[in-house]
Amino acid sequence: MSVERSSIAYRAFLFDMDGTLLNSVAATERIWTRWAIRHGLDVAKFLPTIHGVRAVDTVARQNLPGVDAQAEAAQLTVEEIEDVEGVVEVPGALAFLKSLPPTQWAIVTSAPMALALRRMEAAGIPRPEVMVTAEDVSAGKPNPDCYLLAAQRLQVAPEECLVFEDAEAGIKAGEAAGMDVMVVTATHTHPVVTLHGQIADYRGLSIAVDDGLIRLSSHH
Numbered sequence: 001m002s003v004e005r006s007s008i009a010y011r012a013f014l015f016d017m018d019g020t021l022l023n024s025v026a027a028t029e030r031i032w033t034r035w036a037i038r039h040g041l042d043v044a045k046f047l048p049t050i051h052g053v054r055a056v057d058t059v060a061r062q063n064l065p066g067v068d069a070q071a072e073a074a075q076l077t078v079e080e081i082e083d084v085e086g087v088v089e090v091p092g093a094l095a096f097l098k099s100l101p102p103t104q105w106a107i108v109t110s111a112p113m114a115l116a117l118r119r120m121e122a123a124g125i126p127r128p129e130v131m132v133t134a135e136d137v138s139a140g141k142p143n144p145d146c147y148l149l150a151a152q153r154l155q156v157a158p159e160e161c162l163v164f165e166d167a168e169a170g171i172k173a174g175e176a177a178g179m180d181v182m183v184v185t186a187t188h189t190h191p192v193v194t195l196h197g198q199i200a201d202y203r204g205l206s207i208a209v210d211d212g213l214i215r216l217s218s219h220h
Helices: 025-038 043-049 055-061 069-082 093-099 113-123 145-154 168-176
Strands: 012-015 105-108 130-132 161-165 180-184 197-199 205-210 213-218
Touching: 012 145, 025 043, 025 069, 055 069, 069 113, 093 205, 105 145, 130 145, 145 161, 145 168, 161 168, 168 180
Parallel strands: 012 105, 012 161, 105 130, 161 180, 180 197
Antiparallel strands: 205 213
């Protein structure tokens, strides 16, 4: 665990959902594998590209003739809402969120609201006062709009936010928003090479709040 940037204090923590607060890889890959096979895609090459971005963007990127990206994404979302088997919290996430001041954290996800709430419920993750979802922005991650919107709704400056992310698109979105990023590696199968701080999960993490500023610390 490297939380060496933890001497820095923040006004808000912004969390991606899938792969960051909860692990939905099994369900996501089950559903997208079926879709990829149906459309004749190379599953092994395709699956790594789906994480952290909006379904509509993933579908559109395939440039499949005669495929309506909005309609396909809507259908995939329905399937994902129906299948939350194996969706669980990233270890320690719930306890960590409960320790945060309620008005100083948000969830910023590429999932649509209905799917996000369903997965959060399955994993036992509470709904924050501020949630930014796929419907809230016209350009999804890696575009920074979603993170900037969350900061605006929390009424904090972007540079006062720490983003918790697991996927490349989300990390880029946090960087582009001018925010510090903490990479959560819980759902990664390979070591992550990053200049950002990283944590495996939330166990052993604690916070101190002083004058509205949140400071992160780790104890082993």
